[in-house]
Amino acid sequence: MEGVDENNRIVTKPSIFRGNEMGNRRALRDIRNLMGAPPYPCAVSKRPLSEKNGIDDQKPTFAGRRPMTRRFAASLASRSQHSHQEASETSEEYIIGRHKKPNLSTLNPCSSDTSLAIEVDDYTAANDLTLPMVEEIEEMGNCDLKEVEMEDLVEEPIPDIDGFDSSNPLAAVDYVEEIYSFYKRTEVAGCAHLDYMSNQFDINEKMRAILIDWLIEVHYKFELMDETLFLTVNIIDRFLSRQTVIRKKLQLVGVTAMLLACKYEEVSVPVVEDLILISDRAYTRHEVLEMESLMVNTLQFNMSVPTPYVFMRRFLKAAQSDRQLELLSFFIIELCLVEYQMLKYRPSLLAAAAIYTAQCSLKGFKLWTRISELHTSYSEEQLLECSRLMVDFHRKAGTGKLTGVHRKYSTFKFGCAAKSEAALFLFDSGI
Template sequence: MPRQGYGPVTRSSSALGASELNGCFTAKSRAASGKRKEEESKADGGIKKGRAAFGDLTNHAQGQEAAVPDKVTQSSKASYQLRATSRQQQVSSLDPRQQVHYEQRVVSQRPADMELEQSCASSGQYWTDIDAPDHEDPMACTEYIHDIVCHLLEAERKRRPCLNYMESVQQDVNTSMRGILVDWLVEVAQEYKLVSETLFLAVNYIDRFLSCEMAPRRKLQLVGITCMLVAAKYEEIYAPQIEDFCYITDNTYAREEVLAMEQQVLGALSFELTVPTAKTFLRRFLKAALPGDMPADACLECLSSYLAELMLPEYRALQFLPSQVAASAVFLANFTLGRSAWTPTLQHYTGYNPCDLMECCKLMHKIHLAQHKPEATTPATRDKYAQTKYYCVSAIQSKVNMLPHYLFR
């Protein structure tokens, strides 16, 4: 099968050998990668290939300024009175046989929001209804957003990896090797131009697989590329071929080995591939955090994504739920940019108080500080977000060495 001109990111044949320091994945010469692309460009007559039907359709449109409606700031009680009136009008327009079922669904739809309503009302806090501008948009599905978020919060608990699988399951693999593998996968995702959702999903698959299957260190990279292959099939419009993943390991593994490992991974995961990650929640939480001005909004979005992605190679981050990581990323990004770290709107839509995020924020802040040291062991994410399309947010340094305690009161 003809290749698509991706430059190789590979490792030495002794990777993940006797010493964990030999587990480092190294990149082949960029000149070799450029030569491949140049040769294939000539073979194609100099015509740059693109997506035929989806030329500019991506999950991360850069530099695209969205229309931001005026804020609707209101007390939670007033918000629900307005929504109740709207629902009553909808019910009255229904067929009488449908009204009973509709009313029952509406009454039981938002128990969690009712608790938040009482909490916010008692404290006198005001939050912004971020979905109000989209109520008339059928594609926004604002009537179902609460149910969707509740489902995601439930799913993140059901499909999370074992928190101590390195100690209880693995015998030949350690946390350092896992970090090196994930850092290398960040490079692989860049090489194949995969969306961030694919990377987050692949790391989830790796951790869940290693939670129930013991893997020798010589097979760890095979587990990594196989999980990324499965994640790419799930997320990407055009997923890389198996041969691409074999090539990127310098053909350390054959196609048959990848297929066999894919079957093993899917069996270990019980084919439960739909998993909310920190990136899933980050999209929702940023909507609650973004004030709407550009380019500051884009900077906050990129910095939050950078902080969340820094947690991927860190084994200790498994103790935190993806929603907690996403909320902490927004919290820390706001603080780093000199903004109010937490707002009633963020508290309402994330369900987290500042004190709930303290431990996760401290670990994230520690990892963020370490990226600016020469001895950083996982630099791929830092290098990725040093690009201008990410507003060079990895160059933004924290102003403090320790987060002040008043932030979490």
């Protein structure tokens, strides 16, 4: 090692630089030959240290840091042509199959082969191949949306008829559907036998009609609840289907049935003396109480039966009825209470048919909404037979001897519903 002269300030250099100091420097004419050289004349890309030392480790380097030799230029041209051919084959395969996506890893300029250079036009053309697929996906999505919209139009949501009564505890909104489902299952068990009059030897259908028509007037005079009237008729029919009675005891059966119904439904129950008085003292108190004991034992104390009134309240709510429709519906169904032949229909069917007939009478055309059909479980075709009988009762209500229902609904209190026109067109119309 050479010494250091403090006066001349000579610093000893390493042996790697002491030889030919200019031997490894590049000529100025070679500076611009560097591929990717910066545009500024002062920024000169230098070779890696391994090249300076004369070491060629054959490792790939970025094109911008390697001199453009003939061998390197030929290598770049060969690789670019090969990648362009692969991209073309992939594009053709994708266009034909429409199922395979192009391998973008071969088109990615940031792939593992960092010395690979592709043209911008090739890369853009390769990406353009995905546009038809995107449009098809959007069209499929639009088709799906259209199908969903069509399904929504076909399947309309069922309106909630109990929404307005959600705050009313007496409406039992939480389990009202279960209640009426139970009523529908048990209504047959609460009906009388269809031909029980054939077992009666001293009474007939006409006597029954006279009794019911008279009890409707008594019910109206005592201002009793509607539930009481329907339960009274139900008790009479069920008792007569199991027990034979003589003619002069038939009125006693009717009076006692009303007494039982009042005890079950009314808050203020008429006393026995009032019922004896209304029957023109034809019976004594002892006879009324004795008949009461016989009837409850015959019916096995079963008073909780679904009558047509129970279904009337629910079905009128589903029909979104007003006061006029409600009064006309009850007028029609009370006409059916007098008729013995209507016992062949279930209480729920009677209620639905009465509402359907009233709607046809008021509107002048057939009307049975989808909501009513869902809540009643009866179609318009199922109601037509019963409805035609009701129209006939409506037409003849003011004639004959049994006009108690017609007089009741001809008053202003009941909206003069009996004066409405009957839906006679139902006789000629077909479903």
